[in-house]
Amino acid sequence: MLQFSVDSAACIQCGACSEDCPTKIISMGDKGPVIPADKEELCYRCQHCLAVCPTGALSILGLNPANSVPLASKLPVPEQMEALIKGRRSVRQYAEDDLSPELINRLLATAWHAPTGVNARQVRFTVIDTRAKLQQFRETVLNGLEELGANKTLPAHMERFLPFVQAWQKEKKDIIFRDAPHLVLASAPKGAPTPMQDCLIALSYFELYAQACQVGTVWAGLAYLAIETLLSRLQPVLALPENHQIGYAMLFGKAAVRYERGVQHENAPIHYVK
Ligand SMILES: Cc1cc2nc3c(=O)[nH]c(=O)nc-3n(C[C@H](O)[C@H](O)[C@H](O)COP(=O)(O)O)c2cc1C
Numbered sequence: 001m002l003q004f005s006v007d008s009a010a011c012i013q014c015g016a017c018s019e020d021c022p023t024k025i026i027s028m029g030d031k032g033p034v035i036p037a038d039k040e041e042l043c044y045r046c047q048h049c050l051a052v053c054p055t056g057a058l059s060i061l062g063l064n065p066a067n068s069v070p071l072a073s074k075l076p077v078p079e080q081m082e083a084l085i086k087g088r089r090s091v092r093q094y095a096e097d098d099l100s101p102e103l104i105n106r107l108l109a110t111a112w113h114a115p116t117g118v119n120a121r122q123v124r125f126t127v128i129d130t131r132a133k134l135q136q137f138r139e140t141v142l143n144g145l146e147e148l149g150a151n152k153t154l155p156a157h158m159e160r161f162l163p164f165v166q167a168w169q170k171e172k173k174d175i176i177f178r179d180a181p182h183l184v185l186a187s188a189p190k191g192a193p194t195p196m197q198d199c200l201i202a203l204s205y206f207e208l209y210a211q212a213c214q215v216g217t218v219w220a221g222l223a224y225l226a227i228e229t230l231l232s233r234l235q236p237v238l239a240l241p242e243n244h245q246i247g248y249a250m251l252f253g254k255a256a257v258r259y260e261r262g263v264q265h266e267n268a269p270i271h272y273v274k
Contacts, residue, residue: 092257122192
């Protein structure tokens with residue numbers, strides 16, 4: 001049940017909800033918008049109808065529009081977004097201290113607003129939320145990689161991992177986890193409409209929001225390969241659901257480096273179709 005209801009005193013019958021509905025299931029009746037019972041199952045639950053209503057007259061899924069974040073004057077101006085996108089850097093120097101649990105939770109809860117195919121909203125974040133836990137996990141991964149190297153069971157193209165194990169053992173140089181205090185993996189059910197895309201988009205939103213909050217991030221390709229491919233037997237340690245596909249991994253924490261300016265990339269290769 002969608003619990004679609006309209007406050008007829010507030011509804012101005014402008015039709016904005018019907019116009020914006022992606023599945024076009026809202027029709028304008030004499031008393032305002034309605035969703036016929038036989039169309040309910042087509043609803044994506046995207047809540048565009050609730051979001052677009054100029055007078056806050058419309059409720060769906062039992063949600064009160066007054067509890068939504070008001071957007072007027074809250075959105076960043078384009079120059080701020082541009083500075084955030086261009087000023088984002090991969091951070092590989094981290095402070096010792098952990099981020100507060102409240103901040104970690106806020107970063108993830110915000111990133112979870114990222115779009116997902118067919119509004120499936122099934123991305124799950126698996127988080128290592130303290131430096132102590134990540135240290136333990138790093139040991140497990142590095143020992144696992146060392147074992148694969150010793151047994152000659154590392155696939156040939158993955159032998160590049162061996163110098164990383166040695167760098168840690170000999171110099172305490174952490175190339176795989178970049179000595180970050182936290183790790184987040186995004187995963188989604190293999191049967192979701194777009195599991196990989198959903199995970200990558202969620203992590204991209206996470207990264208930008210984190211950096212806006214002065215939290216450093218770096219995409220963790222090596223950690224992802226280790227967890228996803230080389231040492232998949234570690235997945236139960238992380239309690240990853242069996243039917244999930246890991247989208248990617250990201251390291252994060254309080255940055256111990258500050259960038260004063262952006263970098264200068266060449267022009268984007270843009271092709272306008274004639
Ligand atoms: C999919 C992906 C995987 C990456 N994996 C790693 C990694 O394992 N370790 C690392 O230090 N950086 C990693 N990076 C960061 C890139 O090296 C970095 O984005 C690039 O050098 C440009 O620097 P910038 O992000 O500061 O602009 C990864 C980036 C992406 C997009």
